[in-house]
Amino acid sequence: MQSETDVLVVGGGVTGTAIARELSRYRLDVVLVEKAPDVCTGTSKANTALIHAGFNADPEKQKGRLNVRGNELYHERIQHELDVPIEWRGALVVATDESERPKLEELLEKGQRNGVDGLEILEREALLEKEPHLSDDAVAALWAPTAGIVNPFELTVGFANNAVENGASVELEAEVTDITETDDGFTVETAKGEIDAEIVINAAGLYSDEVSAMVGIDDFEITPRRGEYYLYDKQFEIDIDTTIFPVPTEVTKGIVVTPTDENNLLIGPNAQEIDDKRDKATTRQGLDKVLEGAKKTVPDLTKQDVIKEFAGLRPAIKETGDFRIQIEEEVPGFINAAGIQSPGLASAPATAELVVDLVEELTGDLEEDPTFDPNYSGPPKVRHMSHKERAALIEEDPRYGQIICRCETVTEGEIRDAINQPVPAQTVNAIKRRVRPGAGRCQGGFCGPRVIEILSEELDVPMTEIKLEEEGSELLTDEIKQPLLEKSREGSEVNADD
């Protein structure tokens, strides 16, 4: 690991990776350190994945302004530059009682003041034409066509890979344990050794209060706010095309019903403050609330065809209810990008833009690197290819013809590509985030052993060392039983003609 850098970013979530990528536009040495064995293992991996349009954004708050700018940047740049699934499905805020109509008008005006394009109120008939499964009680809705859905895993990995392609370093399993101020910056102690940095940017999510306290800035606290979800199988009979919100209250945006970028239906989240930053367990009570809340707008929903329940933790600063993105004046050179609760994903490109402005304020000047290339391409996605494209790819490399995950149609070639990316996938979940084996109906029941075997071959380590995610999550205690492996190896071949 390099021992000196201009800028060190702590945390490889969507915030830290977007910042590292934006900094890699300039002639700067940039190192990102992440404590986990992959990027996108914190809050960025468990959320609703919406690029909010910004109609409900509070312009008095950093999070409101960055949401609106972030949405613009996704439209203008990110969707063209990074090979990341983004779908502009639009959002509906559905009133299920006439008494809620004034709130729709209020959101419309607020959104227009925020500069959100295309907002309109749809009456019942037009609304049901768009979403036939909506409640009979639906009376009208605010329609926001600029809202989108993004794949948060591929987005974070895309930011990180593009940053590395442009000269930044990403150090995994490098937890920051202490930071000391020096004459010309900081010495940062990590699990992989010390790094001297002129500027430190704290994007440590749920732990950003603890990292900030390492330099004596301890006047804020992160409270984890849990949100739970049900994820449905793609074959679920209720087909929803847009993101559906109920009318928000002062306290909550309400339970959302939305497709994901891969067309699974997702419902959630609730919001519950908890004490333990590691507690991502779902609860019966919480999930019951999620289903009950979702049925307010889509009453036919049931638990049938649910393939996964999960929870994510919002890293909230309760006192302000806002992001804290600022140069900490008492510790020159230290920038907090802390308390990035929702809409942190929608804001990420704008957060990165703001942080670069702060770095420029500290350095006085930033010189653009003319070799910077904003474009990044991930591995080919065989399941989205035409027959002709598949055939050509298989001709080039037959491993793209070997299906490992039958639920999601993921091939051996794609899995090997994921392991060999600039920020390599080194765990079973890291592969799942990049190319989806295990994300389908069987949740890895069939393909899991083959994924472990491929990881073991590519990383040249025994299968017993292959982890699901973090340290201590090794999946096998002994070499896998051969018959099971043989069975999963049978796989099936991509039919280039189907």
Ligand SMILES: Cc1cc2nc3c(=O)[nH]c(=O)nc-3n(C[C@H](O)[C@H](O)[C@H](O)COP(=O)(O)OP(=O)(O)OC[C@H]3O[C@@H](n4cnc5c(N)ncnc54)[C@H](O)[C@@H]3O)c2cc1C
């Ligand atoms: C239920 C829920 C729903 C949401 N829905 C949306 C939505 O639809 N749209 C939207 O815009 N936003 C949404 N959000 C918010 C969004 O997910 C977050 O704002 C965003 O993911 C935060 O990213 P981050 O990079 O700041 O934090 P994280 O993703 O948590 O990344 C922080 C990283 O820092 C690392 N780290 C911590 N401590 C250290 C250390 N000491 N050394 C090294 N590394 C360290 C962690 O391992 C982690 O990888 C939602 C959040 C939740 C929980």
